[in-house]
Amino acid sequence: MRQDAFTKALLDPTLAVPEGLVDAQGRPAGRRFSVYRNNVANSLTEGLEQGFPVIRKLVGDEYFKALAGNFLRAHPPTSKLMMFYGAEMPAFLADFPPLAHLPYLADVARLELALRESYHATDATPIEVEVLSNLAPEAFISARFKLAPALRVVVSRYPVWSIWQANSVVGVPAPVMRPEAAIVIRPGYDPVAHLLPEGGAAFVGALQAGQSIGAAVDLAGEGFDLSAILGLLIGGGALIELNEET
Amino acid sequence: MFDIAIKALPARPGVGYKPQHFKDILENPTPVKWLEIHAENYMGDGGRPLAQLRHLTERFAFSVHGVGLSIGGEDPLDEGHLARLKHLCDWLQPASFSEHLAWSGHDGMFLNDLLPLPYTAETITRVADHIDRVQEVLGRRMLLENPSSYLAFAGAEMPEVEFLREVARRTGCGLLLDVNNVFVSATNLNFDAAGYLSDFPTDLVGEVHLGGHAVDVDDHGAPLLIDSHGTEVVDPVWQLYAGLIAQTGPLATLIEWDNDVPDWSVLAAEAARAARILDLAA
Numbered sequence: 005m006r007q008d009a010f011t012k013a014l015l016d017p018t019l020a021v022p023e024g025l026v027d028a029q030g031r032p033a034g035r036r037f038s039v040y041r042n043n044v045a046n047s048l049t050e051g052l053e054q055g056f057p058v059i060r061k062l063v064g065d066e067y068f069k070a071l072a073g074n075f076l077r078a079h080p081p082t083s084k085l086m087m088f089y090g091a092e093m094p095a096f097l098a099d100f101p102p103l104a105h106l107p108y109l110a111d112v113a114r115l116e117l118a119l120r121e122s123y124h125a126t127d128a129t130p131i132e133v134e135v136l137s138n139l140a141p142e143a144f145i146s147a148r149f150k151l152a153p154a155l156r157v158v159v160s161r162y163p164v165w166s167i168w169q170a171n172s173v174v175g176v177p178a179p180v181m182r183p184e185a186a187i188v189i190r191p192g193y194d195p196v197a198h199l200l201p202e203g204g205a206a207f208v209g210a211l212q213a214g215q216s217i218g219a220a221v222d223l224a225g226e227g228f229d230l231s232a233i234l235g236l237l238i239g240g241g242a243l244i245e246l247n248e249e250t
Numbered sequence: 251m252f253d254i255a256i257k258a259l260p261a262r263p264g265v266g267y268k269p270q271h272f273k274d275i276l277e278n279p280t281p282v283k284w285l286e287i288h289a290e291n292y293m294g295d296g297g298r299p300l301a302q303l304r305h306l307t308e309r310f311a312f313s314v315h316g317v318g319l320s321i322g323g324e325d326p327l328d329e330g331h332l333a334r335l336k337h338l339c340d341w342l343q344p345a346s347f348s349e350h351l352a353w354s355g356h357d358g359m360f361l362n363d364l365l366p367l368p369y370t371a372e373t374i375t376r377v378a379d380h381i382d383r384v385q386e387v388l389g390r391r392m393l394l395e396n397p398s399s400y401l402a403f404a405g406a407e408m409p410e411v412e413f414l415r416e417v418a419r420r421t422g423c424g425l426l427l428d429v430n431n432v433f434v435s436a437t438n439l440n441f442d443a444a445g446y447l448s449d450f451p452t453d454l455v456g457e458v459h460l461g462g463h464a465v466d467v468d469d470h471g472a473p474l475l476i477d478s479h480g481t482e483v484v485d486p487v488w489q490l491y492a493g494l495i496a497q498t499g500p501l502a503t504l505i506e507w508d509n510d511v512p513d514w515s516v517l518a519a520e521a522a523r524a525a526r527i528l529d530l531a532a
Contacts, residue, residue, distance in 0.1 A: 007365075025404075036474065039476055086362060087290075124295060
């Protein structure tokens with residue numbers, strides 16, 4: 005009885021129980037083997053249910069269980085860190101024909117993964133507000149900021165943030181069809197997802213790439229609301245290091 | 251060999267730590283003296299999980315309990331995972347590290363369950379080699395936990411206690427004695443739990459686990475108990491535990507409750523029941 009055969013039979017209930025597994029009387033193990041099959045399927049399914057609560061809500065509990073069953077057989081965990089299990093879910097959903105009529109699911113899954121990653125990301129101390137307010141305007145425009153490790157951006161052709169929000173918070177209006185980008189920031193220990201304003205994803209991406217505030221504003225395009233996004237980043241403790249031009 | 255003694259945890263009740271109990275534990279820890287965490291849940295880079303541990307470690311002794319090393323695996327140990335474990339232990343400095351006599355992955359896959367091993371000379375060699383490596387990397391002695399068994403292997407060469415004793419002899423590791431697992435395995439595989447405990451090398455036991463199990467039946471209508479960690483400890487397990495402690499004296503004892511986790515008061519009441527039994531033997 006090698007672990008290879010055991011593993012294959014665990015993940016494929018249509019396979020016979022491996023030879024050499026018995027009860028106390030020496031009879032074939034039968035249902036006793038199913039305990040392990042159920043444990044594996046249930047624990048991985050529970051991990052996915054906890055990790056993707058909004059996807060679960062969108063497709064329904066029963067459907068999600070079946071979906072999880074398909075997913076875990078296609079993508080059993082490769083890491084012992086179950087907190088990050090399901091990284092392949094967006095690609096899996098994007099390529100799952102029965103759900104082709106819900107094309108936004110993959111991006112919602114990306115946002116749920118981003119929230120989980122943010123929760124476990126390295127702690128960082130935000131720059132004090134006084135340091136920022138003491139910067140001269142020219143120094144601020146040429147400053148480069150390091151962003152918090154807990155920050156994530158999810159860009160979508162669909163209203164990813166509105167869909168996530170409508171299924172996470174009670175009493176939120178129904179999403180309207182439009183492209184959206186969401187930002188996940190973590191003031192303290194609880195990640196929060198916000199809707200990014202027009203140009204916001206380009207702006208944040210430029211900061212992440214080490215560009216100055218001025219260059220990032222240029223990339224964000226016309227009509228970009230700099231003060232709104234700075235409010236988000238500062239309020240979320242997302243600016244953690246300042247490099248002034250010398 | 252290692253500077254960590256087998257019996258390094260306080261010989262008092264502990265509980266499996268759940269984040270939802272953070273506030274309650276700090277406000278009303280009685281009678282809990284130490285906490286156990288699943289190592290893998292604290293291998294993120296930061297955030298609340300590690301912040302809570304930083305706080306709790308000022309007040310409680312800790313036991314780090316791994317569920318992912320796959321010590322019985324045919325695959326080589328995952329050195330990357332072992333390095334993460336070392337990082338956690340070096341940071342938290344727990345009184346104890348323990349893992350399971352089981353395997354949990356194969357061919358790069360992690361199955362997130364504790365899977366059974368045939369008790370053979372070949373398995374002893376593999377398990378002992380892996381424990382040697384774990385102890386070498388961590389620089390500390392580990393405890394190895396007896397499993398819950400749902401089936402037997404036709405090719406088994408020895409009873410579980412003999413297997414565990416030999417692994418401990420070869421590696422110098424201590425043992426974690428899960429009394430519920432003994433009761434579950436004894437029921438499922440038709441052996442005498444009290445006899446198992448009287449054979450057990452209790453001088454090597456650094457920690458005891460008590461947990462709840464679920465009840466099912468096999469294909470022939472025989473009881474099939476499943477180690478679920480989702481309910482109170484049952485009376486027959488308390489009786490086995492009381493008999494054990496009467497013989498050994500007080501041992502560090504964990505209430506394990508991982509699924510359908512109850513309010514703190516329920517968990518604390520289970521710990522108080524263990525405390526009364528420990529008091530009688532003190």
